[in-house]
Amino acid sequence: MKKLSFLFCLLFTFGLSAQNIKGISKDAFAHTYSIVARDTVTGEMAVGVQSHWFSVGPLVAWGKAGVGVVATQSFVNPAYGPKGLELMAKGTSAEQALTQLVEQDNGREYRQVAFLDAHGSVSAFTGENCVEAAEDLTGKNFSVQANMMLNDKVVPAMAEAFMRYSDYPLAERVVEVLKVAQQTGGDIRGKxxxxxxxxxPEKTDKSWEDKKIDLRVDDHKQPVQELERLLKVARAYDHMNKGDLAVEAGNMEKALKEYGTAEKMFPDNLEMKFWKAVALANSGRIEEARPIFDQVFEEDANWKEMLTRLPKSGILTISDEELQKILE
Structure with a gap:
């Protein structure tokens, strides 16, 4: 324990240079708690993470559709992310891939890493020199891991939470696990x-389709709560996107349904109100659309100008007379 304390004194004194510590001389410092998990129904895979460190997401969380997910933390070796995904993409199991990379890592005793592949194979590693409380627990289709926690109850509480919220969609389930981790003590330094x-669950060569959800809270007093809020916003905008696609296809009934669902989730959002009104107008329900447009225009007149630009693009399909009726 004295040796480890002296190690950290050196690290902080020399700005984490760690020049005399084999294998971690240039590695980022991201002690944290995280979860990798798979939904057995949808096949989706996720990584959730929280830390008392700026912008933890790009360092810790890695994933590729149809392949797997990786969480790499403590003294972070980011190479575990792309290298692990590359191995799993070639058919190597999560356990075999992690074992192979750990064996090649001179700084392995300072690492904490978890791999999960598209087949549900899961594996985790916690080096002996990770700062207590440090632990990982793996179960069917998930692994939870943490280091530098306030107490040793955090990781077991995360595992229990993952099983307790089994009826939640995967993203919401992961957020609940992060919330429980924080409630149980979380990172000893804070958040x-x-x-x-x-x-x-399916591989894709379209990089823009690789991640279904990709949310980051880089610097916030309540990062997990903010992450939860952003997830709710993301779900609402999923409906907005589906509404847009329905408009492109000329299916105003579906567009109205999707825009309406989004608006119910965020009733004060002007954009959601506006596009719902557009869908109503395109469906011939001008009188229903008018009071919604009036409310939006009153709060922000730019939306009135926006409406005048839509007919040219084909997004608004009402007559000039009907448009003038709305604008007046």
């Missing part, structure tokens, strides 16, 4: 940033 990624 600062959080992240959540979700990837699908």
């Amino acid at each position: 600062q940033s959080a992240a959540l990624i979700v990837v699908g």
